[in-house]
Amino acid sequence: MDVGGSVDGDVGGDVGAGRSGDERLGLRERKKRLTYQAVSDAAIAMFLERGFDRVSVAEVAAAAGISKPTLFRYFPAKEDLALHRFADHEDESARVVTGRADTESPLDALRRHFLDGLARRDPVTGLCDVPEVLAYQRMLYAAPSLVARMSAYQSRSEAALAGALGDRMQDRLAAGQISAVLRVLALENWRRMDAGEHADQVYGEAVEAAGLAFAQLRDGLGEWK
Numbered sequence: 001m002d003v004g005g006s007v008d009g010d011v012g013g014d015v016g017a018g019r020s021g022d023e024r025l026g027l028r029e030r031k032k033r034l035t036y037q038a039v040s041d042a043a044i045a046m047f048l049e050r051g052f053d054r055v056s057v058a059e060v061a062a063a064a065g066i067s068k069p070t071l072f073r074y075f076p077a078k079e080d081l082a083l084h085r086f087a088d089h090e091d092e093s094a095r096v097v098t099g100r101a102d103t104e105s106p107l108d109a110l111r112r113h114f115l116d117g118l119a120r121r122d123p124v125t126g127l128c129d130v131p132e133v134l135a136y137q138r139m140l141y142a143a144p145s146l147v148a149r150m151s152a153y154q155s156r157s158e159a160a161l162a163g164a165l166g167d168r169m170q171d172r173l174a175a176g177q178i179s180a181v182l183r184v185l186a187l188e189n190w191r192r193m194d195a196g197e198h199a200d201q202v203y204g205e206a207v208e209a210a211g212l213a214f215a216q217l218r219d220g221l222g223e224w225k
Contacts, residue, residue, distance in 0.1 A: 036074050036084070039064045043081035048135050052082060052143040079149040082140065086153045089124055093157060093178070094164035106165060110178060111214040114185070118206050121199050126189030127206050129199040137190060154183065177220070181213045 043060045057078050061071045075081050093110060100109035117125040123133045140146045162175035188209065192202050 035066075039066065039071060039074055040081055040084050044136065044139075047082055047139055052139060052146060057081075077149075079145055082143075082146055083149055083153065086150065090153055090157050091160040092124070093182070094160035097161065097164040106174075107178070107214065107218055110182075111210070114182065114210055114214075115207060118189075118203060118210065124186065125206070126186035126191075126193065127199050127202060129193050129197075134193060138194065154179065177217060181217055185210055185213055 039060070042064045043055070046055045046060060046063065057071060058068055060081060061068045064071070075084065093113075096109050096113045097106045100106065104112075114125060118127050121128045121130075123130075123137075128134075140150065158175050158179040161179060162172040165171035165174055185206070189202065189206050193199065
């Protein structure tokens with residue numbers, strides 16, 4: 001995949017003596033993000049074509065037009081090349097809780113957010129039958145090292161949610177239960193997509209399952225109603 005030429009060297013270097021410091025910082029950050037995305041896209045394309053374990057970091061670096069040391073500045077581990085898309089969702093539940101209306105409980109906000117994701121066929125909910133998304137998910141679950149790394153992402157997501165709830169013992173317990181429910185719902189939806197069912201056909205049952213899951217959470221979490 002062409003990533004727009006070599007991006008090796010100092011990514012944060014000067015971008016024009018005539019620009020202000022703030023503007024240079026903004027351009028540097030945009031360049032960094034574009035490079036980050038381009039390198040990951042190149043890596044994922046190779047992983048999907050050949051399998052995660054059959055592609056080396058050196059091959060990814062060469063395809064992206066950068067050196068291995070530069071690649072490792074962006075992605076400390078090979079697994080991060082495939083999983084960086086999860087980084088945007090790592091604190092998603094926490095953001096939903098902190099950004100909710102004053103009249104809405106944390107649990108109701110998370111339920112609303114998940115149901116909205118189902119309606120949008122958000123891949124995070126598992127209810128997405130887009131071929132490219134299915135191929136990506138199959139690639140993830142086929143590599144044990146990626147499965148292990150996903151567990152680390154999930155742990156950080158749970159910790160962020162606990163912090164948003166208040167980080168007391170009861171908050172940490174609630175975050176663990178909520179995170180488990182979200183994970184089980186998404187895995188069940190993904191299992192059905194992987195088996196060849198279509199998102200539109202499964203949607204109604206997925207909504208029903210989510211309603212049951214959050215009702216059980218509400219009954220068990222008492223004060224988080």
